[in-house]
Amino acid sequence: MAHNQDGQDQEVHFVGDSRVKVNEKKLYPKDYSEFPGKTEAFFPNFLLKEWMVAVVVLVGFMGLVMAQEPPLGEQADPTNTSFLPVPDWYFLFLYQLLKFKWASGPFVVVGTVLVPGFIFGGLLLAPWLDRGKERRPMKRPVATGLTLLTLIAIVVLTWEAEDEHQKQLASLPKGDESVEIVDQNDPAYDIYKNNACVNCHGQQLEGLQGPSLRGIGDSYTSKEIIEIMDEGKGEMPAGMFQGTEEEKKQLADWLAKQEAPEGKGEKKSQEHEE
The missing domain is CATH 1.10.287 (Helix Hairpins)
Incomplete structure (x- = not known):
């Protein structure tokens, strides 16, 4: 306590060891940590924190998007009436x-x-x-x-x-499930799934609007399959394959490998191709 000139007691605040009174008020708002149980200002305190968290989440999400190739469905085909569209x-x-x-x-x-x-x-x-x-x-x-x-x-x-x-x-029509797909890791399988043939023959070669391709290698050679791609067969129109000649050859060779287990099909004699 200190005495003023009138002899009355007055509480005085000092700075350090000096005798200078602190009369001015703080020019900045009090920190909300001084008020336990209270909330903080929405702007800018809370909003800034939320935006920082959102930036971290967005960067992580975009990293996953760029690192992982998105799974794409079948190509759009208005003639494929068996396609079952569903949203994400x-x-x-x-x-x-x-x-x-x-x-x-x-x-x-x-x-x-x-x-x-x-x-x-x-x-x-x-x-x-x-x-x-x-x-x-x-x-x-x-x-x-x-x-x-x-x-x-x-x-x-x-x-x-x-x-x-x-x-x-x-409930969709299936092919002979006892005949498995041969060499699913072959790049030709991706060529098949990215072309119009998948709309009629199915992702698993099971056959939708068109016949099943499982075991097709028992009936056709690679050269004959290319001829079907170019000229068409039955209800399949000509020129359905939209890839390059190299991709067509690669796909035909892979389809020719699709053979049924022993006793389920009769393989034609292979023709020599250069």
Whole structure:
């Protein structure tokens, strides 16, 4: 304590060992660590932290995208009526939702606008709709219940959509599954999957609109397969192969290797090719 000129006691703050009073106020806001249990300023403190985390996640995600080649499906073909289109996995629940009678047909607006709008609109407005100070899930039954219900619905609808798609694929006509694909690691297999032939003969050579190619090497030589590619055969039009001559030769040689196990086919005599 110190005395002023009037003899009254007055509390005085000193800087170090000097006797200079500290009268000026701080020109910067107090740090929020001085207030335990309180929140911090949204801008710029909280927003800066969120952006830093988002940058790290985005860099990691882009690294994975560039390092891993994305799996591509079959080439688009309007003549392939057996193709079963499905959306990406994160939209499967909405795809399955449109199969219900109350969300499709004359009520398609419900499945395409109202329900998705209610879900995503609720997520967007959540900070304004739920402004309670309580953060424990058990103390927030409405918000917790709606969140769990939404998550369960998404998981169930996604599983149902994938399960139904697999059943539809299994119902498509298959070739002789006892005849396995020969040398699936051959680059010619990738040439096959990236061309129009996959639309009729299937990813696994099982045959969709066209015949199965499993065991085709028992019936045709490489030269004969090239002739079919160039001239067509049956319902297959000519000129369906869209690759180079070298790729065509490579594919024909690989298809000629597709032989059935012993006793399941009769191999034609191979012609000498230069």
